[in-house]
Amino acid sequence: MLPSQRALFDMPRDVCYMNAAGWGPMPIATQEAGRAAMSRKGQPWKLPGDIASVQNERARTAAAALIGADPGDVALVPSVGYGVASAGKILKIARGSRVLVLENDHTSPVLEWMERAPAGGFTVEAVKQPANGDWTSAVLEAIERPGAPAGLVSIASVHWSDGGAIDLPKIAAAARKAGAAFLVDATHDAGVRRIDVKTLDPDFLIFPTYKWTLGPYGRAFMYVAKRHQNGVPLEQTSIGRKGVSAEDTIYFRDVSYRDDARRYDMGERDHFVSMEMASIGMEMMAKWGNDAICERLSMLTGALADGLANLDVRLLDSKLRAPHILCAAFPKGMPADLPKRLAAENVYAAPRLGRLRISPHVYNDEQDVARFVEVFRKAAFQ
Ligand SMILES: Cc1ncc(COP(=O)(O)O)c(C=O)c1O
Secondary structure, three states: OOOOOHHHOOOOOOOEEOEOOOOOOOOHHHHHHHHHHHHHHHOHHHOOOOHHHHHHHHHHHHHHHHHOOOHHHEEEEOOHHHHHHHHHHHOOOOOOOEEEEEOOOOOOOOHHHHHHHHHHOOEEEEEOOOOOOOHHHHHHHHHHOOOOOEEEEEEEOEOOOOOEEOOHHHHHHHHHHHOOEEEEEOOOOOOOOOOOHHHHOOOEEEEEOOOOOOOOOOOEEEEEOHHHOOOOOOOOOOOOEEEEOOOOOOOEEEEEEOOOHHHHOOOOOOOHHHHHHHHHHHHHHHHHOHHHHHHHHHHHHHHHHHHHOOOOOEOOOOOOEOOOOEEEEOOOOOOOOHHHHHHHOOEEOEEEOOEEEEEOOOOOOHHHHHHHHHHHHHHHHO
16 A cells, blocks of 8 residues: 655645645655745846756656646636636537536636527536536436437536536447547546546546645646647637747748647646646656555545444445545535634535545544544534
């Protein structure tokens, strides 16, 4: 079993931090790299000329490795929402079709389609949160329902508010059969559960670094299937074109778009400070490996579930929830100040739509679990 990685983080022993799904803490190495890179930006005359492109490609390669992609199929974007907006501009959604989203999914894979629906002549259908917690069956049923065809399935692969995990290969196969495009918001997955875009073949798959891959805000990555690498980017930038260079004698030498997903890179992408910081967490995740991370986090969420078993909370069955997120629902309602009471004891978890979302990462251990259960029991029920 992967041992606790706590020593790599600036995390005092008396802090029980179980909110990686909110903000993943940046490892000490990431913080140090960020400070050094900030100093370099303070003296830009010392910067190597290729610093930005080296860091951009390092981050692109690290992100690609987490999802089994070729680096050229990954665009550098600032947020999941930016990636979805790019997809909105690239995809043609058939009039009269349905765009399927998850009920109460995060806004990023949802609002773009709500905004586009009236002019696009399609509807947005929210798949209801299933009473039995089985999101995969609920989405499959919605894809296969006779009537207006599914034009796009735009969903998170793990629901941010209940921790329900979607079986991506099953949804991808059903979407393909129905002729629907498939956009995956892998915010709560990339780096943790194994994702291989080569076999999954989604149209788009997007994730940021500030949660599970332990990086900074403002860095996210968008996988674009080769069949969509001929679209018009959200922003018109020199870097998306084949030959627009300030260092050339002719500025607009070749304005045709680049041939791969790099055409969708965001403007001002050369933020070498945060790009390097983003790479470090993703490289660590790749080094630990999906199987080892999942094994450790399943062990922790399993122990948490056992510890909460006799309390008046409802948890999703382990087969239906993500290995790394445990959400406690309260049949009698969550005490409003529960997160505050926990925080007063240095125990951190996030209130999400009436549930308490508990999300450990590789720095947590059995001692944290015992502490969490003890403090939670008192704070919620005494
Ligand atoms: C499922 C999910 N998607 C996306 C995001 C972040 O989206 P964005 O990068 O567009 O701010 C979050 C943040 O909480 C999330 O939980």
